[in-house]
Each structure stands twice: as C-alpha cells, then as structure tokens.
Amino acid sequence: MAVPDISQRGPLGPGPRLRGALRRGLRWLPVLPSVLLLALFMAAPVAWSFYASFTDAALTGKAALNPQWVGLDNYARMLTDPVFPLSAWLTVVFVAVSAILGQNAVGLVIALLMTRSGGATASLVGTAVVAAWVLPEIVAAFAAYAYFSQDGTLNQLLGTFGVQGANWLYAFPMPAIILANVWRGTAFSMLVYRAALSDVPRDISEAALMDGARGWQRLAFITLPVIRGSIATNLMLTTLQTLAVFTLIWVMTAGGPSNASTTLPVLAYQEAFKLGDIGYGTAIASVLILIGMFFGAVYVRLIRGAKP
Amino acid sequence: MRRPVRTGAALLGVVGLLASAACSAQPQAVNGQTIKIVYQKTDSFTALDKVFQDAKQEFEAAHAGVTVDLEPIQANDDDYGTKLALAQRSPDTAPDVFYEDTFKVRSDVDAGYLLKLDSRLSAWDEWSKFNEAAKAAGRGDDGGIYAVPLGTDTRAIWYNKTVLQKAGIPVPWHPKTWDDILSAARKMKAADPSVIPFSMYAGKGTGEGTVMQSFYELLYGTGSSLYSESDKKWVVGSKGFTDSLQFLKTLYDEKLSVTPADALDSNVWKKVFGQWLPQGKMGATVEGSYAPSFWQKGGSYEWAGYAQDMGVAMFPTQFGQDPHGVSMSGGWTLALGAKTKSPDLAFTFLTTAVNKKNALAFDENNSQIAVRADVASDPGYQGANPFVKDVSDLVAVTHYRPATADYPKISLAVQQATEAVITGKQSPAEAAAEYDASVKKLVGEAKVMQK
Numbered sequence: 103m104a105v106p107d108i109s110q111r112g113p114l115g116p117g118p119r120l121r122g123a124l125r126r127g128l129r130w131l132p133v134l135p136s137v138l139l140l141a142l143f144m145a146a147p148v149a150w151s152f153y154a155s156f157t158d159a160a161l162t163g164k165a166a167l168n169p170q171w172v173g174l175d176n177y178a179r180m181l182t183d184p185v186f187p188l189s190a191w192l193t194v195v196f197v198a199v200s201a202i203l204g205q206n207a208v209g210l211v212i213a214l215l216m217t218r219s220g221g222a223t224a225s226l227v228g229t230a231v232v233a234a235w236v237l238p239e240i241v242a243a244f245a246a247y248a249y250f251s252q253d254g255t256l257n258q259l260l261g262t263f264g265v266q267g268a269n270w271l272y273a274f275p276m277p278a279i280i281l282a283n284v285w286r287g288t289a290f291s292m293l294v295y296r297a298a299l300s301d302v303p304r305d306i307s308e309a310a311l312m313d314g315a316r317g318w319q320r321l322a323f324i325t326l327p328v329i330r331g332s333i334a335t336n337l338m339l340t341t342l343q344t345l346a347v348f349t350l351i352w353v354m355t356a357g358g359p360s361n362a363s364t365t366l367p368v369l370a371y372q373e374a375f376k377l378g379d380i381g382y383g384t385a386i387a388s389v390l391i392l393i394g395m396f397f398g399a400v401y402v403r404l405i406r407g408a409k410p
Numbered sequence: 411m412r413r414p415v416r417t418g419a420a421l422l423g424v425v426g427l428l429a430s431a432a433c434s435a436q437p438q439a440v441n442g443q444t445i446k447i448v449y450q451k452t453d454s455f456t457a458l459d460k461v462f463q464d465a466k467q468e469f470e471a472a473h474a475g476v477t478v479d480l481e482p483i484q485a486n487d488d489d490y491g492t493k494l495a496l497a498q499r500s501p502d503t504a505p506d507v508f509y510e511d512t513f514k515v516r517s518d519v520d521a522g523y524l525l526k527l528d529s530r531l532s533a534w535d536e537w538s539k540f541n542e543a544a545k546a547a548g549r550g551d552d553g554g555i556y557a558v559p560l561g562t563d564t565r566a567i568w569y570n571k572t573v574l575q576k577a578g579i580p581v582p583w584h585p586k587t588w589d590d591i592l593s594a595a596r597k598m599k600a601a602d603p604s605v606i607p608f609s610m611y612a613g614k615g616t617g618e619g620t621v622m623q624s625f626y627e628l629l630y631g632t633g634s635s636l637y638s639e640s641d642k643k644w645v646v647g648s649k650g651f652t653d654s655l656q657f658l659k660t661l662y663d664e665k666l667s668v669t670p671a672d673a674l675d676s677n678v679w680k681k682v683f684g685q686w687l688p689q690g691k692m693g694a695t696v697e698g699s700y701a702p703s704f705w706q707k708g709g710s711y712e713w714a715g716y717a718q719d720m721g722v723a724m725f726p727t728q729f730g731q732d733p734h735g736v737s738m739s740g741g742w743t744l745a746l747g748a749k750t751k752s753p754d755l756a757f758t759f760l761t762t763a764v765n766k767k768n769a770l771a772f773d774e775n776n777s778q779i780a781v782r783a784d785v786a787s788d789p790g791y792q793g794a795n796p797f798v799k800d801v802s803d804l805v806a807v808t809h810y811r812p813a814t815a816d817y818p819k820i821s822l823a824v825q826q827a828t829e830a831v832i833t834g835k836q837s838p839a840e841a842a843a844e845y846d847a848s849v850k851k852l853v854g855e856a857k858v859m860q861k
Contacts, residue, residue, distance in 0.1 A: 359670075
C-alpha cells in the first residue's frame with residue numbers, strides 16, 4: 103500500500119499510542135469507499151462464484167429450489183468432460199495468438215512506425231486503429247461478424263476479384279475470432295507503446311547511433327530494455343482482457359461450429375445459462391478466475407523485476 | 411492500489427459474465443396493486459403482445475386502481491427461458507403472470523417457480539371448456555395443474571407446390587415413407603440444382619427447432635422414442651436413433667437440405683419462411699402448424715400467394731408402418747409466479763387473457779391449434795387460414811416431449827449428435843454412441859434403458 107508514512111513527523115502529545123492508532127485509522131478513511139465498493143462488486147461476486155461452484159445450483163428443476171453441497175463434483179466433472187480440455191486449449195490459443203502475439207506485437211510495430219513517420223500519416227493511422235477500440239464491444243462484434251460472414255464484406259471484396267471466399271466463421275472460426283480480437287485490441291497496445299516510446303531518452307539512441315548501432319540493434323538493446331516495464335504491464339492487461347472476451351466470440355460464432363471456438367467464458371455461459379447448470383458454469387468461471395490470477399501474479403512479478 | 415484495482419477490474423469482467431444477467435432488476439410492485447406480466451415478444455411474434463395489451467385494457471377497466479405492468483422480453487425461445495428463469499430467482503424480479511413453454515413446466519414446478527392452480531381452476535367455470543389433452547400440458551409431477559394452455563401446435567411437411575410440379579411430382583403430395591421423401595427430393599434437385607429440395611433442421615443453432623421440427627419426426631416414426639413414459643427411463647442404443655441420424659446425413663450429404671453452415675445459423679428459419687419458400691427456392695421443409703402466421707396479412711413475411719402455393723402433408727413413418735404419420739406438439743401456457751403477492755388479481759388477469767375473445771385472437775394471429783372447445787368451433791378460427799383442418803387433424807398422430815427436468819439437457823445432447831453428423835465430424839453410429847454416453851452421464855445409469 104502506497105500510503106505515505108507521516109507518523110514519524112511532528113511531536114506526539116499525551117497518549118501517543120492512542121493518537122497514533124487514531125491517525126493510522128484515519129489514514130484509511132479516504133480509501134474506505136473504494137475498498138467497500140471493491141468488496142461489494144468484485145469480492146462478493148467472486149466469492150459467490152466460488153461458493154456456487156461447490157453446489158449443484160441450477161436455473162430450473164429441484165436443484166434451483168434447494169441447491170445441495172456437492173463438494174468437488176463439478177471440478178471432477180471437468181476432468182471427464184471432453185469439451186473442457188478442448189475449451190481450455192482454445193482459450194490458451196486465443197490468448198497467446200491474439201493478445202500476446204497479435205495485439206502486443208502489432209501494437210508495438212505500429213507505435214514504432216508512427217514515431218518514424220510524419221505527423222499526418224501517424225495521426226491517420228492512429229485514428230484508424232483507435233476507431234476499433236472506441237467502438238463498444240457489441241458494435242465491434244457485429245462489425246466483425248458482418249465482415250467475416252458468408253455474404254459479408256470480406257467475401258464481397260474477394261468477389262470483385264473473382265475469388266469465391268470461404269464461409270470464414272464456419273470453416274475457420276478460430277482464425278476469424280483471433281483476427282477480430284487483434285483488430286479490436288491493437289489500439290490499446292499501440293497507445294501504451296506510443297506513450298512508452300516517447301519516454302525513451304533521445305540522447306541514448308543518438309549516442310548508440312554515433313557508436314554505429316544499426317536500427318535493429320538500437321531496438322533490441324536500447325528501446326526494448328527501456329520500455330520493458332510498459333511491455334510487462336501491457337502484456338498483463340491484454341492477457342486479462344482477452345481471457346475475459348465473451349461478446350465478440352458469442353456474436354461471431356457463439357462458440358461453434360461443434361465447439362470449435364468455445365473458449366472458457368463461452369463454455370461457462372453455455373453451461374450456466376443455456377443448460378441452466380449454474381454449479382458447473384461457476385466452476386468453469388472459477389477456474390478462469392484462477393488462471394487470470396496466475397497470469398496477473400506472473401506479470402506483477404515481471405513488472406517489479408523490470409523496475410531499476 | 412492501482413495495480414490490484416486494474417487486475418480486479420479484469421477479473422470482474424469474468425465474474426460479471428455470471429453476475430450481469432442477474433442485474434435486470436425492475437421496480438417492485440407497489441402495495442400489491444401492480445401486477446407484473448412477463449412474456450416473449452419478437453419482431454415476428456407480436457400476437458401475444460396484442461392479446462396482453464387488450465387484456466390489460468379489459469382488466470384495468472374492471473379493476474380500478476390496479477395497474478398491469480407489461481414487460482415483454484425481446485429474445486428467442488432459448489434466451490427467453492433463461493431470462494425468465496433468472497427473473498424467477500428473486501422475489502423482487504419474479505413476475506406475477508408469465509408465458510411458459512409447456513416443456514419447461516415440470517422442471518420449473520420442481521424449482522418452485524409456479525403456483526399451484528387447482529383450487530382456483532375448480533372455481534373457474536370456463537376451465538371445463540379446455541380439452542383434456544391440453545390441460546395435461548400444465549400438469550406437474552405431483553399431478554396438480556400449474557399452468558393454463560394458450561394453444562397447441564403440430565408439425566407437418568410444408569411444401570411449395572410450384573417447385574414440386576416443376577420436378578414432375580404430382581400435388582397434393584403425400585409421401586408414404588422416408589424413401590418417398592428422398593426420391594422426391596432427388597427429383598427436385600435434378601430438375602433445378604439451385605433449389606433446396608427438402609430441408610430439415612439440425613445442429614444446436616436452431617435449438618428446440620432441431621428436435622421438434624426435424625429429429626423427433628424421424629425418431630418417433632421408427633417406432634423408437636426418446637423416453638419410455640411407462641418405465642420413466644431414457645432410451646439409449648436404439649436402431650431408430652441411428653437410422654434417424656443416417657437420414658439427416660443423407661439429406662445433407664446429397665445437398666438435398668440447406669448447407670451445414672446455414673443449418674448452424676440460428677436465424678436460418680427466417681430465411682426458410684421469408685425467402686426460400688416464398689421465392690420458390692425451397693421445395694419442402696418440416697415446420698410447425700403456426701407457419702401461416704408468418705405469411706398471413708400482418709405477419710412478418712407477408713406473402714399473399716401462400717394459400718395457393720403452399721401445401722401441407724403429414725410426415726411419414728420410416729417404412730409407412732402404423733400409424734402412417736408422425737407429428738410433434740408443444741405449445742405455450744400462462745402461469746402464476748409462486749412468489750406473487752396478489753395471487754387472486756393475478757389469476758383473474760390470467761383468466762382474462764385466455765378468455766374466448768383473447769384466446770381466439772391469439773390462436774388466429776399466431777396460427778395456433780385451439781385448446782378451448784368454444785374457440786375450436788368458432789367459424790373465425792376455422793377460416794383463419796386454409797390449413798387449419800389439415801394441421802388440426804395431425805393431433806391424432808402427435809407426440810409430446812418428455813418434459814421432465816432432465817429434458818433440456820437431453821435435447822441438447824440430441825442436437826449435438828445431429829450437428830456432429832451433418833458437419834461430418836462423426837458417423838451416425840459414432841454420434842449415437844456418444845449420445846448414449848452423455849445421456850448416461852446426465853441422468854445416471856439408473857434412469858436409462860436399452861431398447
């Protein structure tokens with residue numbers, strides 16, 4: 103907690119212990135509302151989700167009336183459910199390719215190019231990329247659906263060249279949702295990296311240039327090490343955002359065909375709300391929370407390590 | 411603080427997925443003088459909305475000081491069911507009167523969402539006008555009545571006469587066996603390769619449509635069934651199940667049906683009603699008795715020529731064995747919320763909504779099969795569209811879904827099997843074996859029988 107330690111300052115009057123305790127208590131006062139809000143809107147749903155995952159809670163049927171404690175049954179079921187490992191794997195692919203590789207790398211490349219290009223080009227590119235990020239997720243999802251669907255923009259463009267496009271959402275569901283997520287999320291990485299690159303001290307680059315370092319050498323040995331803190335932060339944020347992507351996939355493919363694009367959030371939704379099995383759905387959501395926490399912890403350590 | 415907050419925000423997104431659906435809280439009823447009505451309304455289903463608007467006027471005129479709060483949910487059948495179930499979970503959001511699919515009645519009774527109506531119904535003089543089979547649709551496992559039917563439906567083959575005639579198939583067309591269907595479809599394909607000869611739904615995209623308007627017509631025509639009512643067990647390992655999947659595979663493999671990609675689109679039925687049948691691009695499909703509601707004046711896909719161009723035929727049994735035809739019935743009911751604070755007002759509103767005038771309007775506008783004797787004998791109902799008699803006759807060969815609490819999961823397993831087969835992911839035998847395995851896992855070995 104970054105609360106400044108002011109207890110060292112000033113003389114302590116009578117009853118120093120009591121006053122100290124009071125001061126320490128008062129110091130927490132400004133953060134109390136946010137702690138309460140967090141507890142109410144974050145900790146409580148997470149706790150409820152964990153609790154429900156140990157029950158057979160359901161939307162309908164006897165279990166809706168009297169949910170029973172079933173212990174680890176829901177988690178044991180994941181081990182035998184053929185869809186769960188597939189779904190976990192698809193989630194890994196989706197996060198690795200669209201967030202860690204796609205959004206990060208493309209965002210960094212665009213940001214680097216923008217620092218080297220003229221003002222007009224940079225702002226034009228910037229606007230085009232940020233446009234996807236400005237759209238609400240549902241609108242972006244419909245736009246991506248309209249682009250990839252059978253009679254969509256992509257196939258019409260291909261049609262003008264006389265090429266018969268595939269039904270992308272059916273034949274290549276994962277590439278389609280990955281591309282859509284890269285399209286939508288790259289702006290965020292680009293903005294983070296633009297800010298980071300503007301902090302790279304010019305004199306170091308110039309000194310390296312004088313020493314005869316080539317472009318890629320300056321990138322690898324100067325720029326990237328200087329912005330490694332931003333890279334770690336950006337990796338964490340894009341990973342966690344992508345882990346939670348639901349609307350985009352649900353609108354584009356609804357997890358299909360035959361579960362070929364069912365990532366864990368989609369699976370959790372299907373189990374909880376389509377099949378009414380809240381217990382199993384929350385168990386999957388709980389696993390997702392744990393995965394998110396794991397990644398969060400790893401990146402937080404990376405960021406700490408990155409600090410000089 | 412900032413970092414954990416951001417992490418938390420991302421995690422919250424995950425949890426929000428589960429929590430968000432529960433956040434549609436509505437203002438609470440004020441001192442019992444407001445009754446809340448929840449029902450489904452879509453751009454192609456407004457018949458019920460009209461009935462409730464009328465009933466609201468009637469009811470508010472007769473009960474001064476009572477406000478009827480109509481809360482239509484704009485969603486497809488599946489999502490409507492989910493939203494309704496979520497609303498039922500809290501007394502603050504639970505409706506007083508709501509529109510309930512017959513196949514959900516039993517499991518929702520188990521969940522304690524529905525109020526038992528027996529004592530109220532016995533004091534209601536119009537209850538005797540409802541036919542007995544339809545009354546059973548609202549029965550819970552304890553034998554009590556929990557819901558009042560609005561109408562029922564049947565399923566049949568709807569065919570475009572001009573497409574069949576072009577292929578040299580005489581109309582009226584009455585296929586006697588599955589092979590009759592296939593040979594007619596092949597003729598249509600040969601006469602015009604651009605038409606979709608005989609389409610049947612498959613896959614999870616069309617949800618209950620896949621089973622009600624496709625797979626069960628096949629399965630129940632093989633002599634097999636999904637569930638044995640006498641043994642109270644689910645049937646696995648039947649030859650009929652594999653044969654039915656094989657039939658779908660043939661339709662899709664020979665491109666006699668829509669493409670698998672189209673079949674998995676949950677909006678495919680809109681194209682069937684709105685484009686393919688009216689434009690003569692589809693020969694035939696299996697659909698509900700409510701089909702004319704889309705085409706008649708005021709429907710979502712108005713088509714003046716449907717009465718001349720369309721024909722209706724009974725779906726045949728596999729080899730033409732007794733009783734020669736198959737149909738499936740569902741239908742919707744009105745029920746009272748178990749948590750209602752004013753059950754008497756709510757019940758009075760329910761009886762207003764299903765009185766003869768409103769039931770007649772609903773059955774006509776939504777092409778439902780009447781469940782009230784006085785509506786069935788009304789000339790307005792009988793003349794509502796040229797097919798009323800044909801589809802009403804199918805009641806003789808109809809089946810109902812085994813509406814137990816396990817049913818929705820079993821239905822999904824069936825849909826999954828059809829999807830695996832039409833996409834070529836599994837052979838009919840493999841898909842049937844996987845279905846058997848999932849049924850055993852879903853309901854337990856004790857509730858399964860080999861047949």
